[in-house]
Amino acid sequence: xxxxxxxxxxxxxxxxxxxxxxxxxxxxxxxxxxxxxxxxxxxxxxxxxxxxxxxxxxxxxxxxxxxxxxxxxxxxxxxxxxxxxxxxxxxxxxxxxxxxxxxxxxxxxxxxx
Amino acid sequence: xxxxxxxxxxxxxxxxxxxxxxxxxxxxxxxxxxxxxxxxxxxxxxxxxxxxxxxxxxxxxxxxxxxxxxxxxxxxxxxxxxxxxxxxxxxxxxxxxxxxxxxxxxxxxxxxxx
Numbered sequence: 001x002x003x004x005x006x007x008x009x010x011x012x013x014x015x016x017x018x019x020x021x022x023x024x025x026x027x028x029x030x031x032x033x034x035x036x037x038x039x040x041x042x043x044x045x046x047x048x049x050x051x052x053x054x055x056x057x058x059x060x061x062x063x064x065x066x067x068x069x070x071x072x073x074x075x076x077x078x079x080x081x082x083x084x085x086x087x088x089x090x091x092x093x094x095x096x097x098x099x100x101x102x103x104x105x106x107x108x109x110x111x112x113x
Numbered sequence: 114x115x116x117x118x119x120x121x122x123x124x125x126x127x128x129x130x131x132x133x134x135x136x137x138x139x140x141x142x143x144x145x146x147x148x149x150x151x152x153x154x155x156x157x158x159x160x161x162x163x164x165x166x167x168x169x170x171x172x173x174x175x176x177x178x179x180x181x182x183x184x185x186x187x188x189x190x191x192x193x194x195x196x197x198x199x200x201x202x203x204x205x206x207x208x209x210x211x212x213x214x215x216x217x218x219x220x221x222x223x224x225x226x227x
Contacts, residue, residue, distance in 0.1 A: 009154075034214070043119075043219035044157070044202060090156050101147055102215055104156030 002027035006091045006105030013112055019064075019078040021108050023091030026072065031093040033074040034102060035066055038088040050074060086112045116140045117205050119218035127226050132190040134221050136203030139184065143205035147215065148177060148188045151200045160201075161188070190223075198225045 006023045013019060025031050035047040046059045048066035056066050063082050067075045074091060088109050094102040118137045126132045134148075144165040149157035163170040163177045163186065170177050176189045190197055203218040 006156075032214075036217075043117075044204075044215075044217035046214065046216070049214055088154075092156075101159040101162060103159070104149075107154065107156045109154060 002031075002093070002103065004091060004093055004103055004105045006108060008108060009106060010109045011111070013081050013110065015083055015112055016080045019076070019081050019085070019110070021076040021089055021091075021110075023074045023076075023105055024072055025074075025093045028072070028093070030071060032102075033068065034092040034094070035064075035074065035076050036090040036092060036104075038090065038107075039086075044090065048076070081112045083112050086110055115219070116143075117203055117216050117218040119201075119203055119221050121221050122219070123222040123224070125224045125226055126193045128195060129192045132188075132193045132197065132223055132225070134188040134190075134201050134203075134223065136186050136188075136218055137184055138186075138205050140205070140207065140216075141184070142207040143216075144208055145206045146177070146179060146186050147204045147206075148175075149202045149204060149217075150197075151202060151220070157202055193223075193225045195225050195227055198223060 003026045032051050034049045036044045037047055038044050050056050050068045053068055064078050088107050090107045091105040092102040116139050147162040148160040150160050151157040161172050161175045161177050163179050168179050179186045200220045200222045202220045204215040206215050
């Protein structure tokens, strides 16, 4: 069965420091991969999605970037964190079949101080 | 522009009664709708979905109703149980976009009172 791993679970970083969150999926090939952020009072906002290695689409302008170096690996990065980057970050994967649900990782609580 | 809206940020329901969570959308291209349940510090888990060709889908205690003309869907939980206390997100996608990229609402925190 498919599983999705996301780490770390919590992270406290100072303003201006870099960020790297990693997500890997097992048990499937060529998944669509997504990064979401849950910020207070704003639901789940799609940040990036990827349909294949090296293919990244950005949904909103921001201080973050994403990369997909391998088929089942998705990385969320920042060179310099801002206070406004604090939030709960979720990686998700979905198959290539339309009209199906996405499956989420456990999330990373990022606090920028 | 919030294309999927959950206008009630919170809802309290007595155990055993029916919980009704509402969701409205504005994008007429949406043709697939989902409900997710989320506990604190965890990722959302999929609950139930409905395609736009249907107006009702039932799975155990959970039923989702879709009113396309009103661009409105609702999730009914009956009977409500303490373990149902969580944040519920409505989500929508459009098959014309070619993938299941989801647009989420802001969530409704459901509290079941024992």
